[in-house]
Amino acid sequence: MSIQVELTYDMGKAIGEHRFEVEAAATVADVVEQTRQRFKEGGDEFAKLAHVTRVAVNGVLVKHSKGMKTALKDGDRVGFVKASAGG
Amino acid sequence: MIKGYAGRVLEIDLASKQFTFKPLDEDIARDYIGGKGYGTRLLYDRTDAGIDPLGPENPLIFATGPLNGSVAPQSNRFAVVCKSPLTGGIGNATCGGNYAHGMKRAGIDVIVVSHQSESPVRIEINGDRDEVNFIDASDLWGLGTYETQEKLGKKLAHAVIGPAGENKVLYAGIVSNERIAGRTGVGAVMGSKNLKAISITGSRKLEMDDPEAFKSYTKEVRELFKDHPVLGSSMKRFGTAGIVNTTNGRGILPTRNFQRGHFDGAMTISGEWMEDHELKGVKTSCIHCPVTCGRDVEIEGKGVVKGPEYETLALMGSNLEIGDLEAINVWNYHADDMGMDTISLGASLSFAMELKERGIWDAGVSFGDPEGVSGLILDIGHRRGAGDEIANGAKKMSEKFGGHEFAMHVKGLEMSAYDPRGSFAQGVEYATTNRGGCHVQGASMYMESVGPLTINPQNMKLKADIPVLMQNNACAINSMVLCIFTTYGMIPKAIHEMDPDSFGHRAISKVFENLGPMMRLAMGMKGKPMMWFEKWLTYITGTTFSSGHLQEIGGRIFNLERMYNLREGLTGKEDTLPPRMLNESIFENMDSGHPLGELLPRYYKIRGWDADGVPLRSTLDKLRLEV
Numbered sequence: 001m002s003i004q005v006e007l008t009y010d011m012g013k014a015i016g017e018h019r020f021e022v023e024a025a026a027t028v029a030d031v032v033e034q035t036r037q038r039f040k041e042g043g044d045e046f047a048k049l050a051h052v053t054r055v056a057v058n059g060v061l062v063k064h065s066k067g068m069k070t071a072l073k074d075g076d077r078v079g080f081v082k083a084s085a086g087g
Numbered sequence: 088m089i090k091g092y093a094g095r096v097l098e099i100d101l102a103s104k105q106f107t108f109k110p111l112d113e114d115i116a117r118d119y120i121g122g123k124g125y126g127t128r129l130l131y132d133r134t135d136a137g138i139d140p141l142g143p144e145n146p147l148i149f150a151t152g153p154l155n156g157s158v159a160p161q162s163n164r165f166a167v168v169c170k171s172p173l174t175g176g177i178g179n180a181t182c183g184g185n186y187a188h189g190m191k192r193a194g195i196d197v198i199v200v201s202h203q204s205e206s207p208v209r210i211e212i213n214g215d216r217d218e219v220n221f222i223d224a225s226d227l228w229g230l231g232t233y234e235t236q237e238k239l240g241k242k243l244a245h246a247v248i249g250p251a252g253e254n255k256v257l258y259a260g261i262v263s264n265e266r267i268a269g270r271t272g273v274g275a276v277m278g279s280k281n282l283k284a285i286s287i288t289g290s291r292k293l294e295m296d297d298p299e300a301f302k303s304y305t306k307e308v309r310e311l312f313k314d315h316p317v318l319g320s321s322m323k324r325f326g327t328a329g330i331v332n333t334t335n336g337r338g339i340l341p342t343r344n345f346q347r348g349h350f351d352g353a354m355t356i357s358g359e360w361m362e363d364h365e366l367k368g369v370k371t372s373c374i375h376c377p378v379t380c381g382r383d384v385e386i387e388g389k390g391v392v393k394g395p396e397y398e399t400l401a402l403m404g405s406n407l408e409i410g411d412l413e414a415i416n417v418w419n420y421h422a423d424d425m426g427m428d429t430i431s432l433g434a435s436l437s438f439a440m441e442l443k444e445r446g447i448w449d450a451g452v453s454f455g456d457p458e459g460v461s462g463l464i465l466d467i468g469h470r471r472g473a474g475d476e477i478a479n480g481a482k483k484m485s486e487k488f489g490g491h492e493f494a495m496h497v498k499g500l501e502m503s504a505y506d507p508r509g510s511f512a513q514g515v516e517y518a519t520t521n522r523g524g525c526h527v528q529g530a531s532m533y534m535e536s537v538g539p540l541t542i543n544p545q546n547m548k549l550k551a552d553i554p555v556l557m558q559n560n561a562c563a564i565n566s567m568v569l570c571i572f573t574t575y576g577m578i579p580k581a582i583h584e585m586d587p588d589s590f591g592h593r594a595i596s597k598v599f600e601n602l603g604p605m606m607r608l609a610m611g612m613k614g615k616p617m618m619w620f621e622k623w624l625t626y627i628t629g630t631t632f633s634s635g636h637l638q639e640i641g642g643r644i645f646n647l648e649r650m651y652n653l654r655e656g657l658t659g660k661e662d663t664l665p666p667r668m669l670n671e672s673i674f675e676n677m678d679s680g681h682p683l684g685e686l687l688p689r690y691y692k693i694r695g696w697d698a699d700g701v702p703l704r705s706t707l708d709k710l711r712l713e714v
């Protein structure tokens with residue numbers, strides 16, 4: 001099982017990679033936990049950035065499905081997304 | 088004359104090379120503000136149905152509003168209105184830069200350019216001396232917008248076309264400084280008139296009803312903007328490109344001609360990436376705007392030039408499946424220099440690439456491959472070879488080659504870079520917006536899918552209400568004429584800073600999502616001015632403008648555009664989305680595409696239109712709209 005994780009730019013900059021894969025994650029909560037692990041000592045930094053970030057699975061915010069308990073399957077994409085405005 | 092207006096309309100006849108100054112019609116100004124509203128009223132009243140958009144009967148109307156000429160942030164845009172050669176319906180576009188300011192300094196609210204010159208001409212206007220000079224422009228004909236403006240010098244403000252306008256590329260725009268009135272082919276109409284440039288100067292000052300109140304309040308607004316997470320921070324740091332990663336994360340970043348909504352290479356074409364890797368440290372702004380959303384990049388052989396906006400990065404990057412920022416910077420330069428709308432250009436190129444992929448027609452360019460794109464853009468601007476076909480836009484190409492189901496346009500105008508399958512209200516907005524598939528005639532996506540509110544963009548709640556309110560609001564904003572990005576400031580800082588998972592944030596989103604009729608009622612109330620643009624209008628003109636006033640005026644303008652389209656034969660049948668958007672799913676939680684069939688009747692009902700999308704007599708009467 002492989003889950004693609006995509007971080008926001010600032011998150012990625014903090015840990016040196018924006019996209020990575022996690023092998024075993026049954027739910028979104030597992031991915032968040034594993035991402036937190038990657039931040040190691042930078043756990044605070046992750047918490048700070050996560051504070052204004054939403055989590056989406058394959059583009060759909062998990063708050064519109066089962067939240068952190070949303071189950072994952074092989075090939076899913078978990079993205080940390082911030083609000084923004086463009087034009 | 089109402090304060091805030093110069094009080095003059097300049098009528099120019101290019102066939103006879105005559106001009107006259109006429110008084111501004113105060114009734115129209117009261118009912119339509121100015122800008123797009125005033126221009127639409129003139130177009131409706133002065134033209135017959137069925138005129139050739141590229142013929143002499145199509146007037147080209149440049150219109151400012153009462154905020155132009157002031158120092159209010161973002162009050163630097165002018166509107167251009169005419170019949171669109173791309174859609175056959177209402178054509179309009181707004182543009183920043185310094186030209187609107189120039190018009191007001193010259194003491195002119197509106198310029199109407201009629202008929203056609205037999206040979207290339209440019210116009211120089213000195214508003215202080217009431218002079219209008221017609222000057223042979225053969226020496227400028229064929230030059231790009233950069234060189235044209237350079238040759239015209241910095242003393243006057245200019246609105247110019249490039250080769251795309253001259254060659255009547257159907258999505259050619261009109262350029263002022265580095266900004267472009269890009270959409271609906273207004274530049275082709277200018278080209279059809281053999282008009283290369285209008286340059287304008289003057290030294291008149293804007294008269295206001297309460298200049299002191301305006302001055303002190305504007306100071307407050309500057310502070311408010313400075314402190315706002317979008318206008319004072321993300322737009323400043325990343326420009327509009329700051330949204331690439333957001334739309335990608337939400338699965339609505341057009342990829343491979345909208346075949347998908349996610350692009351693996353999005354990060355390297357994002358605003359954040361540009362800030363760290365590409366920017367030359369120069370952030371540029373339209374006159375009097377503290378947001379400075381423009382950013383410069385360096386390209387080989389040209390030096391430092393304007394960098395790409397979000398729409399360009401998406402339509403000419405992910406949508407072509409190309410994540411090569413350096414290449415996109417060059418294409419963006421070419422498009423600006425040719426004077427072309429990068430949204431229509433990108434979606435026309437992606438359509439050509441899909442035609443090739445399906446073995447239907449080969450323009451020599453392929454998804455994922457930058458090879459040949461640069462040359463093709465120049466060929467489009469000059470209407471050479473395959474470029475001559477792509478210059479007609481996705482709709483006309485699909486009529487010739489087939490591929491209607493994947494031609495990404497609405498009413499002939501190529502769709503912007505927010506996939507409506509993950510942003511339902513934006514889909515309704517695309518389908519119903521009078522000029523066609525555009526996002527800045529409302530910007531519903533900001534309220535549902537990319538902004539700080541976290542309502543579900545894929546259910547039915549509020550998805551017909553948001554577009555009505557936002558379209559009306561945008562009609563008013565485009566008539567003042569203010570930059571539409573001002574709407575990004577409408578959601579206060581406090582909401583941006585809330586944890587999206589907090590109880591408070593969830594509660595706000597839930598209340599917002601469930602209060603459609605109440606919201607319409609609240610926004611429709613005529614009371615005191617609350618938002619900055621309502622207060623500015625009030626201080627400048629001396630007439631009270633509240634949300635309710637703007638909703639009414641915006642609704643009047645929107646319905647007038649609708650009546651114009653109906654007169655031109657664009658009916659409710661055109662209120663649709665490309666078949667790919669309706670039939671193909673890109674989200675696992677959806678079996679099909681956008682549920683427009685369910686939402687459109689609701690939208691019509693809220694608008695006060697019949698089942699065919701025709702405004703009811705009672706609706707027109709309520710809006711005091713004479714047609």
Ligand code: SF4
Binds near residue numbers: 161376378379572
């Ligand atoms: S926000 Fe950007 S586009 Fe709008 S007026 Fe300011 S600088 Fe110009």
